[in-house]
Amino acid sequence: MNHETAEKPRSHGWTRALLLALLAVLVVGVGAVLVPRDAGKPQAVPFSETARSGALSATEALLGSASLLEGTTPGDAAAGEASGGSGLADSVTLLTSQARALLPPCGQPASSASRTSCGASPKPGSPRFASSSPVATQDRPTRAAFLSALSSSASGRLADAAQADGGTARLLAAVGTSQLLESFRLATIWGLPVPTATAGATPAPTPAPSCPALPGMSATAAPAPGTASSRADLPAAVAAVVSSEQEAIYAYQVALTKLDAKASATAATWLARHQELLRGAEAQSRLHCVAIPPREAGYRLPASFAAKPGAALGGMEASSLTAYADLVALSGGETRQWAIDGLVDAAKRSQAWGTPVGPFPGLSIDGAALPPLPSSTPAP
Structure with a gap:
């Protein structure tokens, strides 16, 4: 009787030790599953977001430079620059609309270049005019430098549009086209060389080796120019x-x-x-x-x-x-x-032909519905 009583506590001790060991193994195993190996590694930013953020930074830089140039009196203009009306008031309005359209949607994670979206004020010391434009670091840029930066931004937007996702590509193409035409307009007003156009002839594509028989298409099958199609494909x-x-x-x-x-x-x-x-x-x-x-x-x-x-x-x-x-x-x-x-x-x-295309050629964007720019961004 005494022997059985002595063996019982020893048996319970081994059982409890075994249970604790199994529990430890289970915790370690579950932890290995629940904790990703690369949990601290940041995820890659999609190209479309990078392209939109870059377009926003470049457009804000141009907006800041245009605002500085607009405040330059004819007597302050650099040697060789035409005096008189600068035509920059329209440029400031155009660039402001484009910057507002390029802000990330409210609630969407923003990159470091555009974290002050939805009208929020930037943190003290945060750069609002990125160095993506060569005129951004100058207190008072020249007209020639501004034209160069505007044309360069247009080329960048059009190049990024070729690779971005559909909706972003359309916006970037519209912004790039508008900025290119704005550089032409200002060059004419200022009597400066017109920037080189970026668009050129694209070679004809090679058709598919074989296509299914295509039925005849009625005259009403395709939407009329300038009207919305009932299909989006x-x-x-x-x-x-x-x-x-x-x-x-x-x-x-x-x-x-x-x-x-x-x-x-x-x-x-x-x-x-x-x-x-x-x-x-x-x-x-x-x-x-x-x-x-x-x-x-x-x-x-x-x-x-x-x-x-x-x-x-x-x-x-x-x-x-x-x-x-x-x-x-x-x-x-x-x-x-x-x-x-x-x-x-x-x-x-x-x-x-005298028909302006606005800040978004080919897009129907309600300017009143666009989010406001951060308070530190120049307003027209």
């Missing part, structure tokens, strides 16, 4: 560009008989360009196995076309920007690059 976007170019060719052919000699020569050059763009759009259709919309016998022209054909052509060019911007968002690779070039091309023609 690549085939609809390509078809919209084809239809837009078909209408442009018709309008320019009619305009040739109504314009004066100088404007008619310009229209003839751009008619040839639209014929080239139509061939490119049809090549994009074949590349993606998309049925090509048939050409119409005629198109309804604006009522003002007879009296002011140049202005009507400018409005038509501006309306085609939506089709190209949609194609930028919905495509990739060589098709997107072709669409970016087409967007820049159409915006240049629109502005040349």
Whole structure:
């Protein structure tokens, strides 16, 4: 009896030790599963976010420089710079709108370059005008330096648009196009060399080896230029560009008989360009196995076309920007690059006919709905 009593505590002791050992093994095992090996390693920032953040920094830098230049009196201008109206008030307004559109959405994690979004004031000492622009470090930049920075920013935005995600690509392409045209406008006002255009001819794509039989497409299948498509996909976007170019060719052919000699020569050059763009759009259709919309016998022209054909052509060019911007968002690779070039091309023609394209060519953005800039950013 005494022997059994002595063995019982010893048995309980071994049992408790075994349970504790098993518990320790379980804790270690679970911990190894629950605690990631690279928990402290920061996640890679997506390219689209990096591109948007870089665009915001560059645009803020340009805004700061434009505000400084706007306050420069003609007597303070650097030697060789034209005096008189600077034209910078419109630049400040344009860059402010673009910076507001490039702010990250409220509630979205922001990178270190844009943590003061949603109107929040930046922390003391935080840089608001990044060094991505060469004029950002100057107290009073020259007009030539500002033009160089503006053109450089435009090139950067257009290059990033070729690689970013759809929605970001469309915004970057619009901002880059607008900044490029703004550099042209200011160069003309200031009597300085016009920056070199970045967009060029994109070679025709190689069609797919084989496509399924494509049924005939009715005249109403593709959206009219300047109108919203009921579909948001690549085939609809390509078809919209084809239809837009078909209408442009018709309008320019009619305009040739109504314009004066100088404007008619310009229209003839751009008619040839639209014929080239139509061939490119049809090549994009074949590349993606998309049925090509048939050409119409005629198109309804604006009522003002007879009296002011140049202005009507400018409005038509501006309306085609939506089709190209949609194609930028919905495509990739060589098709997107072709669409970016087409967007820049159409915006240049629109502005040349006297129709401004604003800060976001091809996009419908309500400026009143954009978030405010941080308090340290210059306001127009």
